[in-house]
Amino acid sequence: MKIRYIRIAAIAISMGIIGAGCSSDSSSPSGTDGSSDTTVATETSNEWALAYTGATEGEATGEPVRIGYVNQESLFPEATIGLMAAVDYTNKELSGFGGRPVEIVKCDVAVEEDGQKCGTQFANDPTVSVVLTGTLTVGNASLYAALDQKKPIVIGNGVTVADFVTKAGVAWTTGSIGVIQGMAKFTIKDLAAKTVAVIHSNNAAGKAAFDVLLKPLFDAAKVTSIGVGVEDTATATDVQSALQAAGADKVDVLLPVVTVQGCSALYDAIKALGITPKVVTTGLCFGTPVKTHLADIGDKGDFPDGWYFLGYGASYFNPDVESGMQTYIDKVQQYGKPAEGSPLEYTGFAGPLFANFLTVAKFYQQIGVDAVTPEGFNTAMRAFTGPMMIQAGDLSCGVAPFISVCGHVTGIQQYTTAGGWATITSIDVRAAG
Structure with a gap:
């Protein structure tokens, strides 16, 4: 399902301009310094924000x-x-x-x-x-x-x-409701997994992700799931033990639900064990610290090759x-x-x-x-x-049982070292199945 955003009228005319600017080479044509492209991008960004907020352009003054x-x-x-x-x-x-x-x-x-x-x-x-x-x-x-x-x-x-x-x-x-449930639905329907391992943070958020959002969906689909918690300060060695306990070398899909700090340790642990699981994770694992870590250790690519990442539907990398x-x-x-x-x-x-x-x-x-x-x-x-x-x-706010969550759609991207970022699909977690 392709997500179609409602267009804001003030931007409709300028979209063709910025689209061309974004697809152009990063070097400036005709020996210019590229300042005109930057100006167009800034003006378009401001037009969008002014239309979205209903604000007036200018600097604020007065009592805060x-x-x-x-x-x-x-x-x-x-x-x-x-x-x-x-x-x-x-x-x-x-x-x-x-x-x-x-x-x-x-x-x-x-x-x-x-x-x-x-x-x-x-x-x-x-x-x-x-x-x-x-x-x-x-x-x-x-x-x-x-x-x-x-x-x-x-x-x-x-x-x-x-x-x-x-x-x-x-x-x-959509928060964890959309992203975590979306991970389960994508793993079940699109990847047809029968066995999964979940490595989650050993805190309230991580436990809720597995016990409340993932396991019930896997159980209903008759997918065998094993969840193992790791501390937010876990080293690669700690995560190796968790991966072994979860049987990550044998399952169809590995689902890490960890903080951005834990994503690099997870990557190193997978590499040290010499395993090649299919990985479905959250957008925290495409955080800048992960990119920096891969560069520091001399690995190819900006992010882990072949991993699937779930977020809120818009892409940081293909904006x-x-x-x-x-x-x-x-x-x-x-x-x-x-x-x-x-x-x-x-x-x-x-x-x-x-x-x-x-x-x-x-x-x-x-x-x-x-x-x-x-x-x-x-x-x-x-x-x-x-x-x-x-x-x-x-x-849609107030939808039971998660009455405070108003967003319900999550988007899935995949990163490969050969092709970069690709949009895979999107999931409305309100939908059955």
Whole structure:
């Protein structure tokens, strides 16, 4: 099924221009410096963002609008990179929220108790009407309990059961619900697997991925599945043991559900064991650290050869204008701030946070920056049916049993060293089978 995004009228004319620009050689014709191509790309990105948000071009001034933000920085720093790139872009070029600059009030979650702390902080802050999250593996439930009925929450990337069923907020992205269930459906239907091994993070998110989202689908399809957990700090040697315990050398398909830090260790473990499993994994494993690791060890290709990767439907590596991915790529490269001594990590959870922020900007424009209340924003965010920036398909919030998840479509890509990136298919996880 090919995903067709609803076109935004302001971009329809310019798409042919940017399409030609993207397909051209990276060197400049006629001895020019290529600045005209860059200008066209920037103008097109701005046109898309202005149409999507309803904003006015220009720089924001005046009293800041304060937005709460909660993230687990130790595991998902790229979420904050994406968010802050969106904030800087919006303040500099999209006149902020209704002409006023946006200020992000951050609260970090490192342990379970921090969720309650952050929730209480924002619940009692009258200057904050809306709270965004990045990605959390701990503290989710207590954060939601503290904010429920007080401040609406835009969930960045749901990965635990609490993220999927809370009444306190919504996730416009499909999160683990779409990606993980999509992995199972793709493995069963498209790869016709009868045996699978799942290597998952040994935390709440990883356990939920296997026990709640994967195993029930495999059991229903009579596919034998074995799940083995690994710590987020696991070395390649640790992962080798997990692969052996899961029988990864004998199964039809291997499904890793690990953090971006664990993807490189997994790659090394597979290589050390000398096995060649068919791998279906999440978009975290095409993160910049994986690309850097393969270069460091001298292996060919940018990413693991032949692996399938699931995401939200738009491609970081073949960006299109319609979904907003081209705007994201252009602007995260312009405004994103990499960690010291590291390349810019713009994949993983960075893109969805950028998209969520621009969608929050859309609602502040629609409601009116001085008229936004927690109650009014809560109503608007739940009624949103799309199109959503870089998330494929329509949105439908409140669908049982995962009532907080509004996105339902995931996209599958495959990387090969010979051919690069190829779009394979997309899956609506609401569909039977």
